[in-house]
Amino acid sequence: MLLYPAEPFAGRVPDEAYALELAEAERHGLKAALVDFEELDGGNTPRALRWVPRADVGGVAVYRGWMMRPETYDALHDALRERGWTLVNTPEQYRHTHHLPLSYDLIADVTPRTVWVPAATPSEVNRAAVREALASFGPHPVIVKDYVKSRKHEWAEACFIPDASDDDAMRVVETFLARQAEQFQGGLVLRAFERFAALATHSRSGMPLTREYRLFVLDGRVVTSDAYWEEGEYGNEEVPLAQFDAVARRVRSRFFTMDVAQREDGAWRVVELGDGQVAGLPERADRARLYDALEKLT
Ligand SMILES: Nc1ncnc2c1ncn2[C@@H]1O[C@H](COP(=O)(O)OP(=O)(O)O)[C@@H](O)[C@H]1O
Numbered sequence: 001m002l003l004y005p006a007e008p009f010a011g012r013v014p015d016e017a018y019a020l021e022l023a024e025a026e027r028h029g030l031k032a033a034l035v036d037f038e039e040l041d042g043g044n045t046p047r048a049l050r051w052v053p054r055a056d057v058g059g060v061a062v063y064r065g066w067m068m069r070p071e072t073y074d075a076l077h078d079a080l081r082e083r084g085w086t087l088v089n090t091p092e093q094y095r096h097t098h099h100l101p102l103s104y105d106l107i108a109d110v111t112p113r114t115v116w117v118p119a120a121t122p123s124e125v126n127r128a129a130v131r132e133a134l135a136s137f138g139p140h141p142v143i144v145k146d147y148v149k150s151r152k153h154e155w156a157e158a159c160f161i162p163d164a165s166d167d168d169a170m171r172v173v174e175t176f177l178a179r180q181a182e183q184f185q186g187g188l189v190l191r192a193f194e195r196f197a198a199l200a201t202h203s204r205s206g207m208p209l210t211r212e213y214r215l216f217v218l219d220g221r222v223v224t225s226d227a228y229w230e231e232g233e234y235g236n237e238e239v240p241l242a243q244f245d246a247v248a249r250r251v252r253s254r255f256f257t258m259d260v261a262q263r264e265d266g267a268w269r270v271v272e273l274g275d276g277q278v279a280g281l282p283e284r285a286d287r288a289r290l291y292d293a294l295e296k297l298t
């Protein structure tokens with residue numbers, strides 16, 4: 001069974017953002033149900049699942065929708081279990097790719113060097129530890145994010161630090177923390193900035209668009225690989241799928257995404273991992289292919 005968020009406060013209507021996927025699921029003969037995401041997010045899990053049927057014989061459920069905190073995923077997982085459904089990823093598997101530090105060691109050889117300072121809220125981030133972490137990068141550029149997200153659309157103010165040894169570096173960190181506010185998750189993350197091959201277009205936010213690809217991985221196999229950005233000319237490079245298949249098999253999750261990009265020196269790198277259930281399918285992606293794979297699962 002596939003689960004999708006309902007349109008907020010509109011009753012049993014699929015969220016427009018997932019309508020095409022729901023149609024794809026139905027074309028594949030897959031059962032689909034809606035989840036009231038606002039209720040789920042608010043902690044009212046039984047009510048959130050009021051449109052979800054009981055499983056007759058038990059079965060695998062796959063959610064495709066908005067990101068949620070690990071605690072919310074725990075609640076979703078348990079409530080579905082009571083209805084006879086097993087979510088494709090255990091709560092532990094969800095955390096593994098949703099919170100960057102948990103899978104970092106497994107992909108450290110293929111992703112930019114990363115350090116983090118755990119903290120529950122922005123104000124609790126230990127500034128001395130951040131300064132120490134910044135110093136470890138020397139006079140080089142770094143990227144700021146938390147365990148889950150960056151503020152890439154506020155590139156110059158809250159994401160990119162041109163020189164980690166400069167006094168201005170802390171200002172970008174503080175801007176990120178202030179703006180992330182309630183959305184902040186897990187802790188502060190700093191990553192060495194690597195030069196990836198650029199796309200032909202430039203965004204208004206000043207963020208350099210790179211030729212990033214999103215790979216969906218199911219049970220250790222890359223099932224789709226598509227251009228991540230909607231616009232811009234990708235070159236005719238081929239994503240080295242065999243190489244990433246090998247990386248994918250190390251990751252402890254049944255269903256996840258791996259965003260990859262080629263560095264200017266030719267090396268292919270993992271930009272980030274994410275849970276396959278809460279990662280957007282790129283506009284240019286082959287929906288049918290993803291659902292061909294999901295069909296075999298459920
Ligand atoms: N270490 C890095 N080196 C170079 N560019 C990076 C690095 N990390 C992120 N980026 C760029 O910033 C964007 C946002 O970073 P990402 O880790 O994907 O955060 P988010 O979770 O917000 O998508 C990426 O799409 C990539 O273009």
Ligand SMILES: [Mg+2]
Pocket residue numbers: 259272
């Ligand atoms: Mg990203």
